[in-house]
Amino acid sequence: MEIQKVSENIWEMPATGDMRVPARIYASDHLMESIRNDQTLIQVRNVAELPGIVGHSLAMPDAHMGYGFSIGGVAAMDLEEGVLSPGGVGYDINCGVRIARTDLKMEDLRGRAGDLVRQLFSRIPTGVGSSGAIRKLSSRDLSDVLVQGAAWAVSRGYGTGEDLSFIEERGTYGGADPKALSSRALERGAPQLGTLGSGNHFLEISVVDEIFDDRVARVFGLEKDQICISVHSGSRGLGYQVCDDYLKTLGKALKTYGIQLPDRQLACVPFRSPEGKAYFSAMAAAANYAWANRQILMALAEETIMKTLGVSPRILNMSLLYDIAHNIVKVETHRVKGKERRLAVHRKGATRAFGPGRQEVPAAYRDVGQPVLLPGDMGTASYILVGTDRAMEEAFGSSAHGAGRVLSRSRAIQQASGRNIAGELEREGIQVLAAGKKTLLEEMPDAYKDVEEVARVTEEVGISRRVARLRPVGVIKG
Amino acid sequence: MGNVIHLEQTADMRLRIEGSSLNDLFTTLSLELAREITVPPVHNSPHSTITFVVEGSDEEKAVQLAGELLYLLQVRGSLAQNVEVVPGIGSWQVVAEVIPHGGLSGEIKAATYNDIRFQQSEGRVFLEMTFDR
Numbered sequence: 001m002e003i004q005k006v007s008e009n010i011w012e013m014p015a016t017g018d019m020r021v022p023a024r025i026y027a028s029d030h031l032m033e034s035i036r037n038d039q040t041l042i043q044v045r046n047v048a049e050l051p052g053i054v055g056h057s058l059a060m061p062d063a064h065m066g067y068g069f070s071i072g073g074v075a076a077m078d079l080e081e082g083v084l085s086p087g088g089v090g091y092d093i094n095c096g097v098r099i100a101r102t103d104l105k106m107e108d109l110r111g112r113a114g115d116l117v118r119q120l121f122s123r124i125p126t127g128v129g130s131s132g133a134i135r136k137l138s139s140r141d142l143s144d145v146l147v148q149g150a151a152w153a154v155s156r157g158y159g160t161g162e163d164l165s166f167i168e169e170r171g172t173y174g175g176a177d178p179k180a181l182s183s184r185a186l187e188r189g190a191p192q193l194g195t196l197g198s199g200n201h202f203l204e205i206s207v208v209d210e211i212f213d214d215r216v217a218r219v220f221g222l223e224k225d226q227i228c229i230s231v232h233s234g235s236r237g238l239g240y241q242v243c244d245d246y247l248k249t250l251g252k253a254l255k256t257y258g259i260q261l262p263d264r265q266l267a268c269v270p271f272r273s274p275e276g277k278a279y280f281s282a283m284a285a286a287a288n289y290a291w292a293n294r295q296i297l298m299a300l301a302e303e304t305i306m307k308t309l310g311v312s313p314r315i316l317n318m319s320l321l322y323d324i325a326h327n328i329v330k331v332e333t334h335r336v337k338g339k340e341r342r343l344a345v346h347r348k349g350a351t352r353a354f355g356p357g358r359q360e361v362p363a364a365y366r367d368v369g370q371p372v373l374l375p376g377d378m379g380t381a382s383y384i385l386v387g388t389d390r391a392m393e394e395a396f397g398s399s400a401h402g403a404g405r406v407l408s409r410s411r412a413i414q415q416a417s418g419r420n421i422a423g424e425l426e427r428e429g430i431q432v433l434a435a436g437k438k439t440l441l442e443e444m445p446d447a448y449k450d451v452e453e454v455a456r457v458t459e460e461v462g463i464s465r466r467v468a469r470l471r472p473v474g475v476i477k478g
Numbered sequence: 479m480g481n482v483i484h485l486e487q488t489a490d491m492r493l494r495i496e497g498s499s500l501n502d503l504f505t506t507l508s509l510e511l512a513r514e515i516t517v518p519p520v521h522n523s524p525h526s527t528i529t530f531v532v533e534g535s536d537e538e539k540a541v542q543l544a545g546e547l548l549y550l551l552q553v554r555g556s557l558a559q560n561v562e563v564v565p566g567i568g569s570w571q572v573v574a575e576v577i578p579h580g581g582l583s584g585e586i587k588a589a590t591y592n593d594i595r596f597q598q599s600e601g602r603v604f605l606e607m608t609f610d611r
Contacts, residue, residue: 038488039593064488067590067610071489091587091610128582188553198585199611237552240587240610244545264591405489409611436584478585 001041009461012056013041018262019048024056026400026461028453031061034406038065040072046262047075051270052082054336054343058395060350061457062404062449066090068265071349074398076334077271079342083259084276085268086250086283088346090327091243093283094290095234097373097401098167098323099384099470100298101220102305102316104227106207109473112309114431116205117474119308121433124203124300126478127195127236128435133300136191145193146178149288150295150323158299159320165362167323168352171291177281181238182245185282189238189289194296196233198436198478200402200443203301204230204375206382206470213467216368216386220321222468229305229318230382230470231297232375234327235290242286246279271344280329287328294323321384322362322371326351326401332360334396345396353387353399353464361387372464376403376451378432378443378475379425383455383466390462399464400455403448412447413438425475434477443477480506491586491609492593496602500563500570503603508547508558508574511609517580519557525577528556533569536596540605543572544589548609552586555579586611 003025006012011032013023023044027035035041040063047069048057054076063072068087077083109116125133134156137145145152150171154161164170178186196203208226211217222228235242250267253275254260259268269275302318305311329346336343353372354361361370369387376382380403391397407415421440425432434440458464480497493510497503528550532542543563550556558574587610595606 066489067592067608128584184549184553244588408487408489409491410484411486438584 001045003041009457013045015048019045021048021053022056023048025059025063026061026457026463027063028457031449031453031457034449035059035063040065040070043068043070044073046266047073049262050075050077050083050085050266050268051259052078054078054341055396058398060398060400061454062349062400062402064404066348068263069346069348072400072404073348074346074350074396076343076345076396079271079331079344082271082344083268084271084279084329084344085266085346086243086246086279087265087267088348089243089283089329090348091240092234092327093239093242094287094325095327096290096294096323096325097230097232097375098294098298099228099230099321099373100318101222101321102227102229102318104316105225106227108309109227113205113474116305116308117431117433117476119304120203120301121476123304124297124476125195126198126435127192128198128478133194133296137193139186142186142190143178145292146181146285146288147176148172150291153292153295153299158296163295163320166320167291168325171295171323173284173287175281176284176288178285180278180282181242181285185238185241185245188241189236192236192238193289193293194300195236196297196478197236198439201233202378202475202477203297204378204472205474206230206472208468209471210469213386213465216467219365219368220371220384220467221319222384228470229298229301230375231294231301233290233294233297235286236293238289239286242282246282250275250279283329287325291323322373324351324373332396334392343396347398349401351399351401352397353391354397355387355389355392372399374400374402374451374455377445377448378472378477379428379430379445380451382470383451384468384470385455385458385464386467388462388465391464395463400458403451403454405447406449407447409442412444413441415446416441416444430472431474432477436478439477482506482510485606487608490611492606493609494606496604498601500565500603501561503605504543504561504563507544507605508561511547511586512551512557512579515582515584515586516551516557517583519577519579523577525575527573527575529571529573531569531571536598537591537594539570540596540607541589541591541594543570544607546572548586548589550576551579552582
């Protein structure tokens with residue numbers, strides 16, 4: 001495979017064979033070593049063969065192998081000539097992150113973090129061996145969740161209407177149609193709303209330990225020593241089922257549209273086709289479920305913090321900084337070769353990173369660009385960055401979404417053998433509780449790429465700029 | 479009883495399973511999936527039988543069958559402890575003896591086609607499959 005380093009941290013594959021566009025990978029030499037170790041580059045090249053792709057097939061600094069598309073993959077398809085691919089979204093539709101800031105300082109948690117983590121662990125259902133925070137939804141309520149998204153949760157008392165201004169799409173993706181979901185997807189979704197999920201999903205208490213950009217930090221309402229709360233979760237079994245169902249449906253439809261693929265998990269159909277419209281409606285519904293889910297989880301966390309610490313809403317003053325989707329297709333307008341085009345931007349394990357001036361960015365942040373949330377592993381740090389003009393010019397307004405795994409789960413378990421991971425983290429001042437019997441071993445910090453390097457490379461290539469670093473204080477995992 | 483090995487796979491779970499028959503292979507797969515994400519069942523749990531059909535190429539049938547085993551585990555709370563596969567033309571009829579498991583301890587999102595390998599010969603069936611965690 002022909003791959004050239006074209007400048008510091010930027011690699012390109014020229015369009016050869018059936019590739020319609022070149023591919024570009026943002027990575028340091030060190031990050032590139034792990035990217036070369038699996039099928040990531042083959043997947044980035046395969047995506048470049050999809051009908052209607054424009055610009056480059058992109059891989060972000062945290063890229064690793066996925067299904068069809070790599071994780072950390074971004075591809076923009078022309079709306080008229082291009083395709084829509086469930087593999088470009090992934091199984092966990094609208095898996096995403098939100099961060100809320102508070103008025104608490106580290107001093108307010110001194111000697112109480114352990115108790116707070118225990119209370120959060122008891123109050124926030126993981127969905128693994130537990131039921132949802134809210135009763136199993138009736139089919140009517142589930143249908144409303146799928147159409148209204150986070151607004152449904154707010155209407156039921158989870159958070160406030162103000163939160164909606166700080167969620168991509170205001171937490172309600174238009175075009176959602178519950179009828180586009182299978183009965184099995186609905187069956188899986190009904191009992192799981194308000195659950196965190198397992199694996200790399202988490203709820204984290206963290207403290208702002210470094211500010212890189214004072215001006216943007218002020219706009220984002222961030223200051224040193226401030227306590228923040230992060231939630232990483234998605235559309236749970238409902239989203240997994242939607243992806244599974246539509247990979248089958250679209251796989252069967254390939255012949256109808258004469259589409260040849262190098263990998264069946266890239267199954268896709270024209271965006272405007274009946275099958276494309278059906279998948280988009282189902283994906284939007286699953287995205288709405290995920291936004292409602294994160295809204296509920298955050299409200300449960302807020303209530304638990306107030307109760308455990310004995311503080312009033314005014315003292316806590318918890319407010320949503322931003323909620324971003326990192327597994328989704330968005331219809332967006334971008335300038336390509338000097339011309340504005342309507343595109344279906346597939347981001348799979350990649351974050352929207354719109355720069356200043358875009359209407360999609362909340363008015364409060366529009367002058368500086370949108371917050372880009374980059375969670376790391378549970379032992380090091382997470383970053384808040386800001387979107388840039390360069391991301392708009394080069395990467396369809398996209399950036400990295402996390403640290404990305406470097407060790408398989410089985411190898412992580414081997415390396416953690418004989419170690420007390422929770423004890424090691426506690427000595428670093430981080431309280432951790434997990435529901436899954438092996439979660440702490442599989443998710444230990446060594447299993448992930450160095451988030452510091454991912455954040456640095458992301459900034460050096462100019463697709464986002466660091467604003468603040470958050471250090472974990474307490475983590476609960478499924 | 480078949481043999482199962484966990485292969486190196488960065489983010490998810492890749493299994494290599496060998497059995498003497500389709501029944502052996504998919505029973506082994508079912509028990510391994512249960513070992514990964516459930517608490518063991520209570521002794522003397524009541525048995526029941528379920529039947530379903532999977533269709534398509536061998537690879538498609540294998541992915542569908544694995545997907546059904548996951549659905550049983552994660553949505554229905556049932557462990558298929560004996561899986562009988564009755565091959566037909568372009569389809570397999572699957573008869574599974576299921577018992578309630580002891581609860582979930584983890585999650586698997588889906589069985590995938592990623593680099594799937596399926597081989598069947600006299601007295602040996604082989605499957606490599608990746609599961610999205």
